[in-house]
Amino acid sequence: MPVDSATQQAATYDDIVHAAQRIAPLIHTTPLLESSLLNRWLSVSLPDGQRHRIHFKAECMQTTGAFKLRGAANFIARLAERNALPKQFIANSSGNHAQAVAYAASHFGVPATIFSSKTISSVKAAATQSYGAQLKRFETRLLADAAVAAASQQPDTVWIPPYNHPDIIAGQGTATLEALQSLGSVDAVFAPCGGGGLLSGTLVAARALNPAINVIGAEPLNANDAAQSLRSGTIKTLSEAPDTLADGAATPCVGEYTFPYLQQLNHLYEVSESDIGYWTQWLHHLLKLHIEPTCCMTMQAVAEWLAQQDNPKTVVVILSGGNISPDTMTKLYQSDQLSKTPADKLAGC
Amino acid sequence: MPVDSATQQAATYDDIVHAAQRIAPLIHTTPLLESSLLNRWLSVSLPDGQRHRIHFKAECMQTTGAFKLRGAANFIARLAERNALPKQFIANSSGNHAQAVAYAASHFGVPATIFSSKTISSVKAAATQSYGAQLKRFETRLLADAAVAAASQQPDTVWIPPYNHPDIIAGQGTATLEALQSLGSVDAVFAPCGGGGLLSGTLVAARALNPAINVIGAEPLNANDAAQSLRSGTIKTLSEAPDTLADGAATPCVGEYTFPYLQQLNHLYEVSESDIGYWTQWLHHLLKLHIEPTCCMTMQAVAEWLAQQDNPKTVVVILSGGNISPDTMTKLYQSDQLSKTPADKLAGC
Numbered sequence: 001m002p003v004d005s006a007t008q009q010a011a012t013y014d015d016i017v018h019a020a021q022r023i024a025p026l027i028h029t030t031p032l033l034e035s036s037l038l039n040r041w042l043s044v045s046l047p048d049g050q051r052h053r054i055h056f057k058a059e060c061m062q063t064t065g066a067f068k069l070r071g072a073a074n075f076i077a078r079l080a081e082r083n084a085l086p087k088q089f090i091a092n093s094s095g096n097h098a099q100a101v102a103y104a105a106s107h108f109g110v111p112a113t114i115f116s117s118k119t120i121s122s123v124k125a126a127a128t129q130s131y132g133a134q135l136k137r138f139e140t141r142l143l144a145d146a147a148v149a150a151a152s153q154q155p156d157t158v159w160i161p162p163y164n165h166p167d168i169i170a171g172q173g174t175a176t177l178e179a180l181q182s183l184g185s186v187d188a189v190f191a192p193c194g195g196g197g198l199l200s201g202t203l204v205a206a207r208a209l210n211p212a213i214n215v216i217g218a219e220p221l222n223a224n225d226a227a228q229s230l231r232s233g234t235i236k237t238l239s240e241a242p243d244t245l246a247d248g249a250a251t252p253c254v255g256e257y258t259f260p261y262l263q264q265l266n267h268l269y270e271v272s273e274s275d276i277g278y279w280t281q282w283l284h285h286l287l288k289l290h291i292e293p294t295c296c297m298t299m300q301a302v303a304e305w306l307a308q309q310d311n312p313k314t315v316v317v318i319l320s321g322g323n324i325s326p327d328t329m330t331k332l333y334q335s336d337q338l339s340k341t342p343a344d345k346l347a348g349c
Numbered sequence: 350m351p352v353d354s355a356t357q358q359a360a361t362y363d364d365i366v367h368a369a370q371r372i373a374p375l376i377h378t379t380p381l382l383e384s385s386l387l388n389r390w391l392s393v394s395l396p397d398g399q400r401h402r403i404h405f406k407a408e409c410m411q412t413t414g415a416f417k418l419r420g421a422a423n424f425i426a427r428l429a430e431r432n433a434l435p436k437q438f439i440a441n442s443s444g445n446h447a448q449a450v451a452y453a454a455s456h457f458g459v460p461a462t463i464f465s466s467k468t469i470s471s472v473k474a475a476a477t478q479s480y481g482a483q484l485k486r487f488e489t490r491l492l493a494d495a496a497v498a499a500a501s502q503q504p505d506t507v508w509i510p511p512y513n514h515p516d517i518i519a520g521q522g523t524a525t526l527e528a529l530q531s532l533g534s535v536d537a538v539f540a541p542c543g544g545g546g547l548l549s550g551t552l553v554a555a556r557a558l559n560p561a562i563n564v565i566g567a568e569p570l571n572a573n574d575a576a577q578s579l580r581s582g583t584i585k586t587l588s589e590a591p592d593t594l595a596d597g598a599a600t601p602c603v604g605e606y607t608f609p610y611l612q613q614l615n616h617l618y619e620v621s622e623s624d625i626g627y628w629t630q631w632l633h634h635l636l637k638l639h640i641e642p643t644c645c646m647t648m649q650a651v652a653e654w655l656a657q658q659d660n661p662k663t664v665v666v667i668l669s670g671g672n673i674s675p676d677t678m679t680k681l682y683q684s685d686q687l688s689k690t691p692a693d694k695l696a697g698c
Contacts, residue, residue, distance in 0.1 A: 031380075037476075037479060058637075060637040061637055065637060121687075122685070122687060122688040123634060123687040123688075126687075126690060127386075130386060284639045285472060285639070285672075285673075287639070288407075288410055288414060288638060288639045288640070288671035289637060289638065289639055290633040290634070290636070290638055290639050291637070322637035323634075324634075325685075325687075326630060326682050326684070326686065326687055327685065329678070329681075329682040330682045330683070332678075333675050333678040333682060334679070335675070336471070336674075337675065338470075338471060338472040338475075338674075339471040339472075341475060
C-alpha cells in the first residue's frame with residue numbers, strides 16, 4: 001500500500017470538527033491552565049494593572065502523554081468508518097507517535113509494529129509495548145525509515161505517517177478547537193514545530209474560528225529546517241541529526257501537506273538551546289507540570305511576541321507532551337535557571 | 350503574644366467543614382488524577398481483571414503550589430472572623446509554609462515577615478517575596494527559630510505555626526474532605542508525615558466520614574522521628590538535620606497537637622532514599638506532574654500496603670506539593686529509575 005496519496009485533500013475546518021467527534025471515545029478533553037505570576041511578569045510593558053493572559057492547553061495530560069494520539073486516532077478511526085481496517089499498522093517513531101499508534105491500534109483491535117532507532121528511551125519503549133505493539137529497533141533512524149518503507153509493501157498493511165497526512169493534521173487540530181471553543185476570544189495561538197502536523201491543524205482550526213487570529217510557531221535554532229524552508233520557499237532537509245533538547249522538534253523536514261500551512265503562519269521563532277532550557281525549568285515550576293522541552297520552547301516565542309504588544313492579549317499555548325527521558329531531565333537540570341525570573345530575563349538583567 | 354495556647358481544643362470534623370467554607374475564596378479545588386498503567390501494575394496480586402484504583406489529590410496545583418495554604422488561610426481567616434487580625438504576621442519556614450503565610454497574609458492585607466535559614470532556595474525566596482512578604486535569612490534553622498520566638502513578643506504580632514495548631518490541622522484536613530466528598534467510598538488515605546499537620550487533618554476528616562477507613566502515613570527512614578516517637582510513646586526529636594530528598598518531611602519533631610492523631614494511624618511506613626527517588630521519577634512520568642519527593646515517597650507505602658490486599662481497594666494519595674529546587678531535581682535525576690517498571694520492582698526483579 002502506498003505510503004501517501006497525492007489525491008487526498010488537505011485538512012479543512014469541517015475535517016477537524018468531524019475528527020473531534022470521531023476520536024472523542026479515545027481521548028481526554030485536556031485542561032487549560034494559567035499562572036498568574038507568569039501573566040504578571042510578562043505584562044511589564046503594559047500600562048499599570050493591565051495583564052496579558054496565557055492559557056496553557058495541557059496535552060501532557062492526554063492519554064499516552066501527548067497530543068499525538070489525536071492524529072493517530074483520527075487516522076485509524078476514519079479507516080474503521082469505511083470498514084477499511086488493515087491486518088496490521090506500522091509506524092516509524094522513537095517518540096510520542098509510537099505510543100499513540102500503539103494505543104490507538106490496540107483500541108481498534110489491530111496489531112501494530114513500531115520501527116524505531118535504538119536510541120528510543122527505555123520508558124518510551126516500555127510504554128509502546130505495554131499498549132500491545134511490537135517494537136523493532138534499528139541502528140539509526142534512517143535504517144528504521146527504510147525498514148518501514150519496505151514493510152509498507154506487505155499485503156493488508158497500512159503505514160501511519162507521523163505528520164504529513166490530512167487525517168493526522170485534522171486530528172492534531174482538535175486540541176486547538178477544544179481550547180478555542182472553551183475560551184472564546186483569543187488573540188494568538190502558539191505551538192511547537194517538528195514536522196508541522198500540530199501547527200498545521202492549529203492554523204486551520206484557529207483561522208476558521210477567527211480569520212484575524214495570530215498563529216505562531218517555534219522551532220529549535222539547532223533544528224531550524226522549517227525556518228530555512230520558509231525563507232527559501234522550498235522544503236529544506238537537515239543534513240544531520242540535530243543536537244537539541246527539544247527532541248520532539250528534531251524532525252529533519254516538514255512535509256508537502258504541512259508546508260503550505262506553515263507558509264500562512266504569522267511568524268516562526270527560532271529558539272536557542274539556552275532559552276529552551278530556561279523555559280522548561282520555569283514552566284515546570286510555575287505550572288507544576290512534567291512537560292517536554294519541545295513545548296516549553298514555545299514560551300520564548302510567547303515572551304518575544306508579547307513584549308511587542310501595547311495592549312493586553314489573550315493567548316493559547318499548546319503544551320504538546322510530557323514524555324521525558326531521565327537522560328534529558330539530567331541535561332535540563334545541570335544548572336539553576338530559576339535564579340533569574342522571567343521578569344528579569346525580559347528586562348535584560 | 351504566646352506562640353501557642355494549651356487552652357485550645359484539637360481539631361474536629363466540624364472544624365474542618367467550617368475551615369473549608371472559610372478558605373474557599375483563597376483556594377482551588379484541586380483535581381484528582383489516576384494512572385491506569387499504575388493501577389494495572391499494582392494489581393498483580395489480584396485475580397485476573399480486578400484492579401486497585403489509586404486517586405491522586407493534586408495539591409501541587411493549589412495556589413502557592415502546596416496544601417500548606419489551606420492551614421495558613423484557615424488560621425488567618427479565623428482571626429479575621431473575630432476581628433482579631435494583628436498588625437503583622439511572622440512565621441519560620443524555608444519551605445511551602447513560607448509562601449502560604451505570605452500569600453494568605455497578603456490576601457487579608459496584613460504584612461508578613463518570614464524567618465528562614467539561608468539554605469532557602471532562590472525560587473522559594475523569590476515566590477515568598479513576590480507575594481509581598483519580607484524575608485529574613487539566618488545562618489541556621491535554629492537561629493531562625495530563635496529569632497521568630499523573640500519577634501513573637503513584639504506587640505500586635507502573631508506567629509503562624511507550621512503544623513502544631515488546631516486551626517492549621519483543620520485547614521490541612523480540607524484536602525481530604527474535598528477528595529472523599531468527590532469520590533465517595535474509599536478504603537484508605539495516604540499522606541506524608543513531616544510535623545504531622547497534614548496527616549492529623551487527614552485522619553480527622555477521613556475517620557469522621559468512615560470510621561473503618563485506613564489512614565496511613567509515610568516518612569523518610571532518614572528522618573524517622575515520628576516512627577521513633579510512635580514506638581516509644583513519647584515525642585522524639587532528631588538530633589541533627591537529616592539528609593533526605595523528602596525535604597518537606599525533614600521536620601525534627603512532631604507536635605503535642607499532632608502526636609495524638611498520629612497514634613491513631615493504621616500504619617506509618619519508613620521509606621528509604623532510593624525508594625523516594627524511584628517513585629519521584631515514576632510519578633513525574635505517569636502523572637505528568639512536577640511534584641515533590643516528599644509526596645512521591647508516599648507511593649512506597651501505597652505499593653507495600655496494596656501488595657498485602659487480596660481484593661480491589663480504592664485509595665487516595667495526597668500529593669502535598671510541587672515546589673522543587675533545581676538542586677533537588679539534579680539529585681533526583683542522577684540515575685535512570687524508569688528502566689525498571691513498578692511491576693518489576695514489586696516482583697523483586
